[in-house]
Amino acid sequence: MRKALPSVLSVVSAIILCFFAAALTRDFGTAVDAFLAMWWGAFGDWPKFFETGSAATILRPLGEAGTKAAILTFTGLSVAVAFRVGLFNIGAQGQLVVGALAAAVVGAKVNAPGFVHVTLCLAAAAAAGGLYALIPAVLKLKRGVHEVISTIMLNWVAISLVDNWLVIGPLKATASGDNSISGTDQILPSAELPRLLGETSRLNFGLVLALFAALGTWLFLTRFTRGFEWKAIGLSQDAARAAGIDVDRGFLEAMVLAGAFAGLGGAVLILGTELKYPATLGAPWGFDGIAMALIGQGHPLGVLAISTLFGGLRAGGTRMQLFGVHKSFPELIQGLALLLVAAKLLWERLLRKRGTP
Amino acid sequence: MILALINSILDAAPPLVFAALGATLSERAGVVNVGIEGMMRAGAFAAAVAALVMPTPLGVLVGMAAGAAVAGLHGWLTIRLRSDQVVSGMAINLVMLALGTFLLEAVFNSPSSTPAITQLPLWFGHSPLTWLAIVLPFIVHYAIRSTPWGLRLRAVGEKPQAVAAMGVRVAPLRFGAVLLSGALAGLGGAALSTATLDRFEHHMPSGLGFMAVAAMVFGRWTPLGAAGAAAFFAFGNALRIGLASSAPGLLEVVPKGVLLALPYALTLVVLSVQGAKNVAPAALGQPYDPELR
Numbered sequence: 012m013r014k015a016l017p018s019v020l021s022v023v024s025a026i027i028l029c030f031f032a033a034a035l036t037r038d039f040g041t042a043v044d045a046f047l048a049m050w051w052g053a054f055g056d057w058p059k060f061f062e063t064g065s066a067a068t069i070l071r072p073l074g075e076a077g078t079k080a081a082i083l084t085f086t087g088l089s090v091a092v093a094f095r096v097g098l099f100n101i102g103a104q105g106q107l108v109v110g111a112l113a114a115a116v117v118g119a120k121v122n123a124p125g126f127v128h129v130t131l132c133l134a135a136a137a138a139a140g141g142l143y144a145l146i147p148a149v150l151k152l153k154r155g156v157h158e159v160i161s162t163i164m165l166n167w168v169a170i171s172l173v174d175n176w177l178v179i180g181p182l183k184a185t186a187s188g189d190n191s192i193s194g195t196d197q198i199l200p201s202a203e204l205p206r207l208l209g210e211t212s213r214l215n216f217g218l219v220l221a222l223f224a225a226l227g228t229w230l231f232l233t234r235f236t237r238g239f240e241w242k243a244i245g246l247s248q249d250a251a252r253a254a255g256i257d258v259d260r261g262f263l264e265a266m267v268l269a270g271a272f273a274g275l276g277g278a279v280l281i282l283g284t285e286l287k288y289p290a291t292l293g294a295p296w297g298f299d300g301i302a303m304a305l306i307g308q309g310h311p312l313g314v315l316a317i318s319t320l321f322g323g324l325r326a327g328g329t330r331m332q333l334f335g336v337h338k339s340f341p342e343l344i345q346g347l348a349l350l351l352v353a354a355k356l357l358w359e360r361l362l363r364k365r366g367t368p
Numbered sequence: 369m370i371l372a373l374i375n376s377i378l379d380a381a382p383p384l385v386f387a388a389l390g391a392t393l394s395e396r397a398g399v400v401n402v403g404i405e406g407m408m409r410a411g412a413f414a415a416a417v418a419a420l421v422m423p424t425p426l427g428v429l430v431g432m433a434a435g436a437a438v439a440g441l442h443g444w445l446t447i448r449l450r451s452d453q454v455v456s457g458m459a460i461n462l463v464m465l466a467l468g469t470f471l472l473e474a475v476f477n478s479p480s481s482t483p484a485i486t487q488l489p490l491w492f493g494h495s496p497l498t499w500l501a502i503v504l505p506f507i508v509h510y511a512i513r514s515t516p517w518g519l520r521l522r523a524v525g526e527k528p529q530a531v532a533a534m535g536v537r538v539a540p541l542r543f544g545a546v547l548l549s550g551a552l553a554g555l556g557g558a559a560l561s562t563a564t565l566d567r568f569e570h571h572m573p574s575g576l577g578f579m580a581v582a583a584m585v586f587g588r589w590t591p592l593g594a595a596g597a598a599a600f601f602a603f604g605n606a607l608r609i610g611l612a613s614s615a616p617g618l619l620e621v622v623p624k625g626v627l628l629a630l631p632y633a634l635t636l637v638v639l640s641v642q643g644a645k646n647v648a649p650a651a652l653g654q655p656y657d658p659e660l661r
Contacts (some may be wrong), residue, residue: 036474099454101402154640157452157648160585161639163402163578164632170575171632176625295465301458337473339466346462350441353456356449 015313017358018306021351022320024343029123031345033336045334049341052327067211072326074212078284080322083223085276086300087307087314088228091138093158093269094309095232096247096261102162103145103273104297105169108138110274112173113139114281115288116182118198128201133220133278140274141267143169148266152259159264166297178288193290204283217279224272225315232311273297294325294342302349321345373606378494379564381602382611383408383556383573386588387580388594389508390552393437395589397545398525398651403442403457404553405577406464411435411554413468416561416568417475419485427485428497429560435554436547438464443546447539450655454626462575469570482568495563497555505595512591521545525649528656538656544631553577582635588647601631631635 034042051057056070086103093100112137122129147161184192204215232238241252243251244261252258276296281288303321307313324341332338351358387404394401415431422430438460445456469479476482489496511519520541523531527537559569560576583601587593608627 032470036471057657061536101454101458150636150640156636156639159400159402160581164582164636166641167575167578167582167632168629168636171625171628174625175628176623180623181627298458298462301455305455319499324630335473335477337469339469343463343466343470346459346464346466348447349459350456350463353445353451353459354449355451 014308016362017355018308018313018317018352020358022306022348024318024351025344025348029340032343033340037335041334042336045331045336045340048330048333049324050325053323054327062139070208070212070214074208074214075326075329076323077214077218078322079325080319081217081279081283081331082276082296083303083318083322084221084225084315085272085279086297087303087318088224088300089269089272089276089297090300090304091309091311091314092228092272093265094304095238095241095245096265097248098148098151098158098262098266100144100147100266100269100273101301102144102165102297102298103269103276104295105162105363106143106167106270106273107277107280107297107300108166108169108173108292109143109277110136110140110270110294111277111281112177112182112195112288113274114202114278115195115198118202118282119196119287121202122199123201125201126197129204129216129282132198132202132282133275136274136278136281137213137271138274138299140277141271144266144270144273145263148263152262173288174291178290182288184287194285195288197287198226198282202282203286204279213284215279215283218284220275220279221284221318222315224275225311227309230294237264273300274301299342299345302345306345306348306352328339337348371391372378373508373603375493376606377599377603378498378610380574381599382495382497382563382605383559383576384580384583384598384602385501385505385595386497386552386556386559386567387573388433388583388598389591390549391581391584392587392589392591392594393508393512393521393552393654394546394549395584396525396649397441397521397542397551398528398649398654398656399446399542399546400453400527400653401439401442401457401549402454402578402581403438403460403547404549404580405573405575406457406460407435407438407442407550407553408557408573408577408580409464409468410438411557412561412572413471413482413557413568414554414654415558416485419562419620420483424486424488424562425496428488428555428562431558431561432551432554433556436551439441439546439550439553440543442527446655447542447546448590453653453655455550468568468572472568472570480570484566485562487566488563497559497563500514501559501595505591508591522649524656528651531660538658542656553580556580572575579631586635587640589649597635604630 052072055072059068089103090100112354114132117132117135147158150156150161151158182195184196192271204217207214241261243256244258253348303314303318307317328338328341387408391404393402411431411434414434415427418430419427442456446453473479512521524538524541532538536570560572579601583597584594586597610613
């Protein structure tokens with residue numbers, strides 16, 4: 012718990028700082044209103060619920076929060092898993108893009124009964140992301156190319172090829188009727204992730220998948236031999252090698268798992284809410300994963316917790332627009348929190364002064 | 369046709385050249401700078417806003433100062449607090465992305481762009497920044513190749529302990545390089561909002577900062593190489609835009625997205641063919657801890 016303190020303090024300070032930023036540019040009252048709107052939009056509009064008794068005031072925000080939390084959890088896990096062996100996977104964005112595209116293509120072009128079809132789409136996305144993440148791992152092992160550089164390059168290769176070629180070119184939706192459509196073909200209903208709360212809320216099975224992924228990763232990393240080996244590799248490659256651990260295999264496996272998680276994040280986005288590969292993905296989910304992993308301190312459950320918080324805030328962010336605050340405001344909070352987490356030494360000094368005499 | 373292409377390269381290259389030079393300076397001093405994108409964004413925004421109330425050339429200087437200020441944050445985090453350099457850079461990118469959008473909405477009540485400003489004047493058909501972008505790589509090359517400061521800068525990126533043993537303080541040297549790097553990235557951003565366009569747009573610099581990092585790697589961490597690669601990538605961009613207007617048929621054969629991906633793919637290929645280990649500065653990415661010898 013004590014280890015989590017810097018992260019908690021960073022998030023709290025980021026929220027306070029951003030509140031002042033909003034209060035300075037608008038006025039105090041508007042800032043309070045905007046923050047309340049964000050909060051109700053994130054975790055349910057409870058005052059309105061007690062006033063009107065309409066369940067949608069709770070379920071709809073929770074649905075938006077849940078879908079965003081699921082994607083952030085997946086990309087956050089992607090970065091966190093690579094961190095475990097000491098690799099910095101900046102490439103979650105690219106892996107998410109190829110995974111999302113794979114899910115959209117299999118979802119639209121393949122015919123299969125409901126349960127099988129969704130599974131196929133998820134598998135395709137995980138495989139695409141995993142294979143794409145294999146490239147930097149192999150380049151590192153065979154050619155000594157630093158993974159930070161190769162994953163940055165691969166991000167932009169994926170974004171350029173998918174967003175600026177495939178989705179507007181070969182895979183562009185076939186126009187039906189007179190309305191022009193952007194993005195790829197709609198996925199078939201059998202490929203959609205089932206909704207959990209009926210039609211009022213977009214909450215879908217993706218959140219359950221993210222939950223299982225986080226719990227599963229936690230169990231794997233803490234209770235299995237291989238998970239322990241990964242940790243050993245991350246702490247010291249030389250020591251791990253001396254202990255007879257196959258470091259190269261650890262790198263490859265961890266990167267493939269990281270890519271698969273990012274790909275699944277893309278699949279949840281496509282199969283859960285977008286229902287096709289859209290003209291733009293809306294948010295840099297893969298880059299956000301870096302923030303989730305670091306604020307969550309690389310701990311799968313920490314990633315889950317912080318993704319839930321920011322998934323919620325980002326869902327609520329759309330409501331701040333009414334008060335003249337841009338809907339990307341929660342991303343400012345998130346970025347600032349990451350910056351504060353990065354100042355690790357500062358927190359350590361502060362906490363040490365308080366903690367020990 | 370060829371003249372038009374050269375002209376569009378001269379217009380498109382400066383932001384990339386400045387940013388690539390900035391990235392090179394910081395990394396030769398041993399500090400990874402993937403925050404170039406965010407520093408460019410700060411420069412582009414600050415320059416466009418400042419130029420609303422003062423002459424545009426002064427606005428460009430404000431843009432450089434803004435880039436340097438953001439770089440100062442990067443330096444404080446990575447040099448003073450010894451934070452992970454990649455983490456700090458990415459955090460800066462995320463903050464600047466959101467902050468730019470927030471300020472656009474909060475100050476100008478517009479989600480898309482700032483009001484128009486007067487662009488930089490043209491000298492011989494191009495903005496002054498174009499001519500600066502041609503000269504500056506040689507100046508930086510000379511500075512880090514042949515001046516005592518440059519020698520120390522390179523040494524601090526290869527073996528900071530040796531520099532410290534020589535009696536030169538590592539931290540101020542690195543901090544200076546990072547600040548200069550940010551100022552150059554800010555200049556690149558300012559070039560976007562005062563020369564390429566006449567305002568700050570919400571998507572700026574839309575990945576150019578990362579392309580500058582690619583150019584630096586492609587140019588093997590040397591000023592002339594980085595600037596050359598930046599010009600080459602700008603040539604690719606110019607070709608892509610030029611083709612769209614002059615020969616749209618060709619874009620059917622070679623799609624736009626493929627041309628966009630090319631700089632990154634080429635950088636990756638070159639890097640994997642030559643192997644990266646002997647090219648990058650030896651102490652790149654390692655915080656300097658005076659207690660470790």
